[in-house]
Amino acid sequence: xxxxxxxxxxxxxxxxxxxxxxxxxxxxxxxxxxxxxxxxxxxxxxxxxxxxxxxxxxxxxxxxxxxxxxxxxxxxxxxxxxxxxxxxxxxxxxxxxxxxxxxxxxxxxxxxxxxxxxxxxxxxxxxxxxxxxxxxxxxxxxxxxxxxxxxxxxxxxxxxxxxxxxxxxxxxxxxxxxxxxxxxxxxxxxxxxxxxxxxxxxxxxxxxxxxxxxxxxxxxxxxxxxxxxxxxxxxxxxxxxxxxxxxxxxxxxxxxxxxxxxxxxxxxxxxxxxxxxxxxxxxxxxxxxxxxxxxxxxxxxxxxxxxxxxxxxxxxxxxxxxxxxxxxxxxxxxxxxxxxxxxxxxxxxxxxxxxxxxxxxxxxxxxxxxxxxxxxxxxxxxxxxxxxxxxxxxxxxxxxxxxxxxxxxxxxxxxxxxxxxxxxxxxxxxxxxxxxxxxxxxxxxxxxxxxxxxxxxxxxxx
Amino acid sequence: xxxxxxxxxxxxxxxxxxxxxxxxxxxxxxxxxxxxxxxxxxxxxxxxxxxxxxxxxxxxxxxxxxxxxxxxxxxxxxxxxxxxxxxxxxxxxxxxxxxxxxxxxxxxxxxxxxxxxxxxxxxxxxxxxxxxxxxxxxxxxxxxxxxxxxxxxxxxxxxxxxxxxxxxxxxxxxxxxxxxxxxxxxxxxxxxxxxxxxxxxxxxxxxxxxxxxxxxxxxxxxxxxxxxxxxxxxxxxxxxxxxxxxxxxxxxxxxxxxxxxxxxxxxx
Numbered sequence: 104x105x106x107x108x109x110x111x112x113x114x115x116x117x118x119x120x121x122x123x124x125x126x127x128x129x130x131x132x133x134x135x136x137x138x139x140x141x142x143x144x145x146x147x148x149x150x151x152x153x154x155x156x157x158x159x160x161x162x163x164x165x166x167x168x169x170x171x172x173x174x175x176x177x178x179x180x181x182x183x184x185x186x187x188x189x190x191x192x193x194x195x196x197x198x199x200x201x202x203x204x205x206x207x208x209x210x211x212x213x214x215x216x217x218x219x220x221x222x223x224x225x226x227x228x229x230x231x232x233x234x235x236x237x238x239x240x241x242x243x244x245x246x247x248x249x250x251x252x253x254x255x256x257x258x259x260x261x262x263x264x265x266x267x268x269x270x271x272x273x274x275x276x277x278x279x280x281x282x283x284x285x286x287x288x289x290x291x292x293x294x295x296x297x298x299x300x301x302x303x304x305x306x307x308x309x310x311x312x313x314x315x316x317x318x319x320x321x322x323x324x325x326x327x328x329x330x331x332x333x334x335x336x337x338x339x340x341x342x343x344x345x346x347x348x349x350x351x352x353x354x355x356x357x358x359x360x361x362x363x364x365x366x367x368x369x370x371x372x373x374x375x376x377x378x379x380x381x382x383x384x385x386x387x388x389x390x391x392x393x394x395x396x397x398x399x400x401x402x403x404x405x406x407x408x409x410x411x412x413x414x415x416x417x418x419x420x421x422x423x424x425x426x427x428x429x430x431x432x433x434x435x436x437x438x439x440x441x442x443x444x445x446x447x448x449x450x451x452x453x454x455x456x457x458x459x460x461x462x463x464x465x466x467x468x469x470x471x472x473x474x475x476x477x478x479x480x481x482x483x484x485x486x487x488x489x490x491x492x493x494x495x496x497x498x499x500x501x502x503x504x505x506x507x508x509x510x511x512x513x514x515x516x517x518x519x520x521x522x523x524x525x526x527x528x529x530x531x532x533x534x535x536x537x538x539x540x541x542x543x544x545x546x547x548x549x550x551x552x553x554x555x556x557x558x559x560x561x562x563x564x565x
Numbered sequence: 566x567x568x569x570x571x572x573x574x575x576x577x578x579x580x581x582x583x584x585x586x587x588x589x590x591x592x593x594x595x596x597x598x599x600x601x602x603x604x605x606x607x608x609x610x611x612x613x614x615x616x617x618x619x620x621x622x623x624x625x626x627x628x629x630x631x632x633x634x635x636x637x638x639x640x641x642x643x644x645x646x647x648x649x650x651x652x653x654x655x656x657x658x659x660x661x662x663x664x665x666x667x668x669x670x671x672x673x674x675x676x677x678x679x680x681x682x683x684x685x686x687x688x689x690x691x692x693x694x695x696x697x698x699x700x701x702x703x704x705x706x707x708x709x710x711x712x713x714x715x716x717x718x719x720x721x722x723x724x725x726x727x728x729x730x731x732x733x734x735x736x737x738x739x740x741x742x743x744x745x746x747x748x749x750x751x752x753x754x755x756x757x758x759x760x761x762x763x764x765x766x767x768x769x770x771x772x773x774x775x776x777x778x779x780x781x782x783x784x785x786x787x788x789x790x791x792x793x794x795x796x797x798x799x800x801x802x803x804x805x806x807x808x809x810x811x812x813x814x815x816x817x818x819x820x821x822x823x824x825x826x827x828x829x830x831x832x833x
Contacts, residue, residue, distance in 0.1 A: 371786065374793040396610070398789045418612050420790040442616040442787070462613060487750070488792070493762035494750065495792035496769065500778060501620045503746040542696030547684015550703070554678040557670070561576040 135159060139167075150196070157183035157198075161191050169195030176200075182207040182232075189214040197223040203250075203280035208232035208287060212239055219244055229283030230304065233291040241296045246285040248304035248326070284309040284331075285323065288316060296321060306331040307348065310338060318343055328353040329367070332360060340365055349373040351397065353380045360387040370397040371420065377402045378419065384409060394419065400441065403428050403450075411436060416444075420498075425450045425518070426485060433458060433520075442499060447518040448482035448489075455480075459524040467525045478520040483510045567655045568663040575667020579637065580674075588629050589675045595625060596679035599702075600687050600694065609695070611787030618702065619781060623742060623774055626676075626706055630713040631720060631734040634668040638721025639730045658827045661718055665823060668717070672710045676703070705781050712773035712815060715822030722829040741774050762794055773818060780811050 135155050142148055144163045152171030158181040161167070165188075177183035177200045184198060191214065200209035208229035210222070215237045223245040224230040230246030233239060285301030286308045288294065293315040300322045301307040307323025307330060310316055314336040321343045323329035329345030330352040332338055337359045344366045345351030351367030354360055367378035376398035379389065386408040393415050394400040400419035403409065409431040416422040422441035425431075426448050433455040438444040444460050447453075457473070465474030484507065488495045497503040579585055599618050641647040650660065680703050687693030694702075716737060724730040740748070749768065753761045769775045780802060782788065788799030801807055 371789055374789045374791070374796045374799070376789055418610070420611060420787055440613045442611060442613050442790070444613075491753075491758070491761055492792055492794050493765050494746075495790070495794060496765060496779065497746045498790050499616050499620065499782075500746055500775065501623045502743050504620065505743050506747045506750075541688070543684050543694040543699045544688025545684075546696060546699055547681045547686075547688065547694075549681070550677040551681030551685055554674040554681060557674045558580050558678075561573075561670075561674075562580045 139165065157181075157200075158185065159183065160185045161188055161193075163188050164190035166192040167194065167196070168192075173197065174199060177202065177209070180205070182209060182211045184210045185213070186211070186217055187213045189216050191217045192220070193218070193222060194220045195222070198225065200224070200226045200228070201249075203227045208283065212236045215239065218242070223247070225249060226283065227280050229285075229287050230301070231286045233286075233288045233294060235289075236291045237293050239291075239294045241286060241294070241299055243297075244286065244299045246299070246301045246304060248282055248285070248302060250280045250282045250303070281305075282327070285326065288313045292316065295319070301326060306353075307345070309333070310335045314338070317341070322346075323348060329370075331355075332357045335360070339363075344368070345370065345378075347372070349375060350377045350380050351394075352378075353382075354384045354387070355380075355382045356384070358385040358387065360384065362387070362389045362392060364391045366393045366395070367397060367400075368393075368395050373398070378416075380404075381406045381409065388412075389414060393417075399424050403431065406431065410434075415439065416441060421446060423447075424485065425453065425480075426489075428453060430454075435459075435524075438462075443484075444478075445480045446482070446485045447480040448485045451517045453518065455518065455520045456522045457524060458520050459526070460520065461526070463523050465523060465525050472525045472527060473522045474525050476523075478523040480518045480520075481507055481510075482518065483507050567659040568666065571660055571663025572667040572670070575637070575664055576670050579667060579671035582633075582637070584633060584636065585671060585675060588633060589678055592625070592629070592675055592679035593682045595621070596683040597686060600683040600690075600692075611782055611785040611790070615698070615785060616782075616787075619705065619778060622702070622706055622709065623778060626709045627713040627742060627774055628734070628738045630672055630710050631717045631738060632731065633672065634664075634714055634717035635720040635724065635730040635734055636727050637668060638664060638718065639724050639727050643726050657830050658823075661722070661823060661827055661830060664721075665714060665718055665819075669711060669714055672714065673707055676706045676710065680706075701781075701785075705777065708777050708815065709774070712777065712818055715819045715826075716773075718826040719822050719829065722826040741772050745772060745775065766798070770814065773815075776811075776814065780807075783807075 135150065136159055138148055139159065139161060142165055144165070147166040147168060150167060150169050150173045152173060155173065155175045157175050157177040158179045159175065173196050175183055175196055175198045177198070180202060183200045186193070198209050205228050208231055209224045209226045210219070210231045212219070212231065212233045213236055217236070217239045219231070219240070220242045225247050227249050231241065231244060282305040284306045285304040286296060286299060288310045289312060291313045295317045296308060297319045298321065302324055304326045306328045307326045308318060308321060309331045311333040312335070316335070317339045318330065319341045324346045325348065327349045329348045329350065330340055330343060332354045334356045336357065338357065338361070340352060340360065340362045342364045346368045348370055351370050352362065352365070362379065370376040370378055378394040378397035378400045379392070380402045382404050384406040389401070389409060389411045391413045395415070395417045397419045399421045400416040401411065401414070401423045403423070403425045404427055406428045407430050411431065411433045412435050414436045416436060417439040419441045420443070422438045422444040424446050428450040429452040431453045433453065434457045437459045439461045444462055460478045463474060463478045464476070466476045467473065468475050599621065680699060684694060684699055717734070720730050720733045720737070724733055749765065753764060756764060769779065779791070782790070783799050783802045788803060791799060802811070
């Protein structure tokens with residue numbers, strides 16, 4: 104314990120010393136704040152190339168435009184940049200913030216109709232916070248989290264109750280830096296977030312108690328949750344990408360969300376990974392998304408009135424999981440080469456009709472491209488592993504597949520697609536993927552010749 | 566020296582056995598079947614296709630291995646050649662290890678022939694396996710063969726004739742491959758909840774089909790599907806040490822079964 108305190112003390116000194124030296128060398132930070140204070144409302148300040156120091160506070164409508172490479176470092180314990188005004192424009196600035204475990208983000212926006220454009224935030228905590236801020240635009244904001252993963256076991260837990268209370272204070276005593284969120288909205292409405300990129304943070308874009316926000320063409324990777332909606336209404340997620348996060352998009356206690364045309368790829372390394380997770384969500388729309396290579400593509404729990412339409416779920420370990428939900432509509436989705444296409448339980452009132460399942464042995468007698476045999480979803484695995492999670496080890500074990508079939512044969516699952524689509528040429532074209540097989544061919548030839556020679560010699564030899 | 570001689574003899578006898586060729590035909594057909602499955606779908610990582618392939622191989626290969634090799638041992642008893650061999654100064658263990666090596670070579674040749682045919686056929690038809698997939702399937706199959714060959718030696722040592730060996734082989738196959746989850750789920754329902762996971766982990770080490778499957782799925786990148794319960798396990802398997810331990814586990818299995826087989830053989 105004493106050693107740890109000693110370490111942290113020496114670390115603090117090591118951090119403060121160079122910062123103090125540069126503060127002496129450069130008076131420019133002070134002058135930037137002074138310049139801002141002097142400027143009249145509505146004025147444009149061009150910041151020449153160079154290094155500046157925070158904290159900077161903007162309290163009136165201004166336009167701050169970087170001329171060249173403007174870098175704002177932050178030796179203080181406050182946020183590097185606070186916008187506590189309306190109609191502020193901030194362009195082209197790079198913020199480098201090395202504070203750890205701070206409640207305050209590197210940039211805090213508390214006003215309305217502000218524009219942050221081409222801003223790069225290099226942070227050990229949260230990148231940008233919007234607090235009670237409405238109708239702002241964040242365009243091309245890049246947030247790069249600098250906290251390294253401690254080990255693979257961190258973030259493994261997925262406890263709903265734990266992140267419900269996430270916005271409350273975190274313990275500050277630990278020296279270990281905790282990741283913050285990329286862009287964090289709380290009580291903020293009607294903001295537009297477009298073309299932003301977030302890497303290696305806690306939650307990429309986090310929205311809580313906010314409504315009417317639009318997220319378009321953003322990109323979040325290598326974080327915990329890509330897009331995390333907590334108690335929001337009327338949020339639009341359009342054409343965003345989530346890649347290699349624990350979960351691509353996490354929608355909780357949310358209603359009237361529109362999730363359209365997004366891509367959620369490769370959320371599969373963590374045992375709690377999903378492409379999209381919906382928990383306690385009402386009356387929302389999930390359409391035309393590409394959900395590929397995730398542990399579970401689309402997971403729905405305790406949700407009602409969701410329309411899931413025209414999504415492509417491919418190459419996930421489990422395409423969709425559906426549990427304790429009611430009155431959702433699933434149609435026109437394509438399930439391609441998932442290890443298991445769908446698992447469902449306790450969701451008998453869901454309308455799952457007219458989807459394409461590539462592992463269905465369909466039969467189309469009347470030629471209407473709809474199979475006359477239904478596609479049934481098996482509740483057995485979900486039920487069993489719900490009771491005893493340890494049995495997940497039997498996932499796709501040959502004996503388990505056998506057992507599952509024993510339990511469903513003839514019984515007829517209540518959760519089924521009564522009119523699954525037959526493969527059409529369009530579907531097959533998307534399905535076909537040719538690999539050039541020279542390597543395999545040569546290996547095959549070697550194996551074939553080798554075994555033949557071996558057999559010949561083995562039999563012949565006396 | 567004796568091991569070498571026995572192995573050579575085993576290879577020779579093995580390839581004169583019509584059973585070997587019928588299994589070779591079956592496996593080639595099966596391997597071509599896999600080619601047809603895969604040409605319709607995606608092959609990288611753990612997908613529907615690779616999952617199905619693993620399961621099909623798990624159904625066929627252990628049974629094939631156990632029948633072919635245990636028959637070869639009981640044949641020695643039935644045809645009296647063991648009585649002849651036992652007049653020479655040769656230990657039981659070198660006899661059984663020789664049989665093991667010989668049978669392993671025969672079975673690997675059969676499997677190689679099957680995959681070889683589908684590799685070449687894939688090239689000719691223009692819809693081929695990926696190189697890595699073919700190699701992966703080959704290694705997976707060889708692992709299964711080597712592990713179940715140990716069990717086959719044990720069956721051969723315990724049984725008096727082919728009929729007994731057939732019954733026992735099929736029973737073990739049914740127990741390990743088909744009935745395994747069913748039996749475990751029903752048996753574990755009698756133990757306290759907190760014991761289930763540790764017990765399940767321990768017994769998995771006693772089923773080669775299961776631990777090879779878990780290892781393969783993890784190496785295909787699908788380890789996360791086993792859930793948070795096995796996170797540390799899977800992470801560990803995926804590390805470099807995981808490979809070493811997997812090989813060690815396989816060697817342990819093979820030597821344990823061979824050791825017990827030797828004891829059983831000597832007791833007869």
